[in-house]
Amino acid sequence: MIKMLHSYWAYLVFLMMIIATANALIKHFGKKEYTPKDFRIALFTLIVSHIQLLIGIVLWFAQDYFGELSVGEVMKNSALRSNAVEHPIAMILAVAFITIGYSKHKKKLTSAGKLKPLAIFYTLALILVLAKIPWSIWF
Template sequence: MIKMLHSYWAYLVFLMMVIATVNALIKHFGKKEYEPIDFRIALFTLIVSHIQLLIGIVLWFTQDYFGESTIKEVMGNSALRSNAVEHPIAMLLAVAFITIGYSKHKKKLTSAGKIKPIAIFYTLALVLVLAKLPWNAWFNL
């Protein structure tokens, strides 16, 4: 059940990350004003990504990725390494980037200053997610 929740919640997280990132990039490069909707989009993205992280942590600790395998065997198997090591680390870093961008934007006083950290850090997070998302599993649900 946790794996299914993690899989389906990921669609919402991905959608919100794309919306927040594109919105921030358009506002930043278009020199547009920061508005309350921008705050809500960034906050909702932060919230759904943190929920996904918590679900992922529970999943990681409840799945038996390693079984009787040694670290050498896990690291030698590309599929197992991706699921047990690379994907969790990349997603943890992506959530960290989202958190940093959101935190930095709150401290800024100007409109341009508020949108720039969101544009930078949410873009970094989206790139990480795009790089380590298990695309083959996504289209088989």
């Protein structure tokens, strides 16, 4: 059940990350004004990504990767290493980037000042997610 929820919720997170990143980049480079809609997009992306992280942490503990295997055995197996170590670390960093970008943008007063941290940090988060999504499972 948790794995299914984590898998389906990931589609929403991925969609919101693409929308938020594209929105921030287009508006930043187009020198457009920051609007309440931009705030809602950034906030919703922050919320869904944090929920996904919490579901992922529960799933990681439920999987018990290190229960029967040693750390060395997990690290030698590339598929297991990807699921147990690389994917979780990349996703934690991605959510951290989203959180940093959102926090920095709230402190700024101008449209350019608000859109720049969103564009930078949401782009970094999207790159990390694209790099570590288990694409073979997705399609």
